[in-house]
Amino acid sequence: MSAAAAAPSRLLWSGAAAKSDNGAEPDAPVTRALRRFGRRYPAVGRAAVSVLCALASPFAMPPRGAGLTVAVAAAVVAWNLLYLWILLPDGRSWRRYRVTIAVDVALVCVLCLAKPVLVDPGQQVASLGWISPIASFTVVAIQFQVGVPAAAAATLAVCATFVAGTAGSPGLTVWDGVLAGGGGWMLVEAVLARFLWVLLQRAGREADRLMQAQFAAERVAATAAARRAAQRARWATVHDTSASTLLMIGLGAVHGTEEWLPGQVRRDIGLLDGARDGPPDADAAEVAVEPALTDVACAARVRVEVGCPAEVAVPPAVVRALAGAVAEALENVARHAGVGCARVDVQQGDGLEVVVADNDAGFRRDRVGPHRFGLALSVHDRMASAGGCATVESAQSSSSA
Numbered sequence: 001m002s003a004a005a006a007a008p009s010r011l012l013w014s015g016a017a018a019k020s021d022n023g024a025e026p027d028a029p030v031t032r033a034l035r036r037f038g039r040r041y042p043a044v045g046r047a048a049v050s051v052l053c054a055l056a057s058p059f060a061m062p063p064r065g066a067g068l069t070v071a072v073a074a075a076v077v078a079w080n081l082l083y084l085w086i087l088l089p090d091g092r093s094w095r096r097y098r099v100t101i102a103v104d105v106a107l108v109c110v111l112c113l114a115k116p117v118l119v120d121p122g123q124q125v126a127s128l129g130w131i132s133p134i135a136s137f138t139v140v141a142i143q144f145q146v147g148v149p150a151a152a153a154a155t156l157a158v159c160a161t162f163v164a165g166t167a168g169s170p171g172l173t174v175w176d177g178v179l180a181g182g183g184g185w186m187l188v189e190a191v192l193a194r195f196l197w198v199l200l201q202r203a204g205r206e207a208d209r210l211m212q213a214q215f216a217a218e219r220v221a222a223t224a225a226a227r228r229a230a231q232r233a234r235w236a237t238v239h240d241t242s243a244s245t246l247l248m249i250g251l252g253a254v255h256g257t258e259e260w261l262p263g264q265v266r267r268d269i270g271l272l273d274g275a276r277d278g279p280p281d282a283d284a285a286e287v288a289v290e291p292a293l294t295d296v297a298c299a300a301r302v303r304v305e306v307g308c309p310a311e312v313a314v315p316p317a318v319v320r321a322l323a324g325a326v327a328e329a330l331e332n333v334a335r336h337a338g339v340g341c342a343r344v345d346v347q348q349g350d351g352l353e354v355v356v357a358d359n360d361a362g363f364r365r366d367r368v369g370p371h372r373f374g375l376a377l378s379v380h381d382r383m384a385s386a387g388g389c390a391t392v393e394s395a396q397s398s399s400s401a
Contacts, residue, residue: 038144115165286313301334308346321386
């Protein structure tokens with residue numbers, strides 16, 4: 001039921017209804033980003049260290065002279081550039097990726113076995129040889145790049161060949177490679193790197209789980225909001241049609257012989273058959289506002305003067321919302337204002353403003369009971385559903401929504 005006479009009612013439409021984002025939600029974005037990180041950045045770090053060490057190799061007192069070391073260093077630099085070219089771009093096949101990792105590990109193992117001819121034994125014992133950082137960064141990087149079985153096999157291969165290369169150097173033993181040379185420490189580095197990667201992946205999966213739970217909660221909330229909006233729209237339609245007509249009959253204000261009653265009943269039935277207000281469609285062709293307001297004025301139970309420029313046009317959904325809100329405002333006038341006439345004026349600027357006014361003395365907003373739904377459902381909700389708003393002003397008080 002309507003609240004009370006409201007004079008005037010201002011219905012505003014801004015011309016830009018909010019649009020929901022219907023983009024697909026990403027599946028496990030954090031986990032995917034972590035995998036990309038493990039595939040790219042450890043490779044960059046390993047390659048950068050290898051290139052720097054290779055450039056320094058001729059100055060590390062190689063046992064066979066600088067010539068052989070320079071040739072090996074050039075090959076190391078060339079391979080690492082090719083290694084990055086294969087691993088860094090997105091879209092590479094997983095098979096090519098695994099083959100590249102396997103070739104890289106094999107070349108590092110060969111480099112470790114060649115330590116007797118490339119690195120001074122004294123530098124090997126002090127862990128100062130240029131091959132040691134390359135081997136160390138390799139066993140760390142591979143923990144982020146492949147699964148546990150492959151990473152474990154690669155780590156053991158690099159560590160074993162590193163120790164064997166140290167043991168093959170003059171005056172050095174296996175224990176020199178394990179303890180002083182750093183072969184044993186590489187195993188510790190590999191275990192710590194794998195542990196860190198496991199923790200990162202676990203945190204990523206938890207973040208994805210929380211995000212998916214949030215997405216699910218938002219979908220449930222959006223569905224519930226849509227259901228409530230549809231329910232309120234149905235309530236508004238019932239309120240504006242059969243409920244209002246039956247109420248007036250029950251109060252004795254309608255006797256069944258009024259000339260306007262058949263038209264009112266036909267309008268009620270038409271609305272209940274499926275008319276629905278909704279957000280304006282940006283692609284819909286605009287229609288004139290004046291004919292709709294004229295029809296509403298003709299169906300009203302008070303005399304209505306309509307002031308609307310013929311050129312004013314908006315999307316069809318907005319016209320329906322305006323017509324329904326104006327019809328309810330005029331019904332308020334007929335029921336509660338105690339006057340026989342009202343006026344509807346339309347002004348167009350940045351948006352569209354429709355003013356429904358009468359000459360009643362007004363009402364006090366704080367005296368309107370909570371069970372009165374006319375303004376809330378038929379006026380405010382209709383305009384909100386079309387991206388606009390409604391303002392009710394009275395000689396005694398005002399309210400807006």
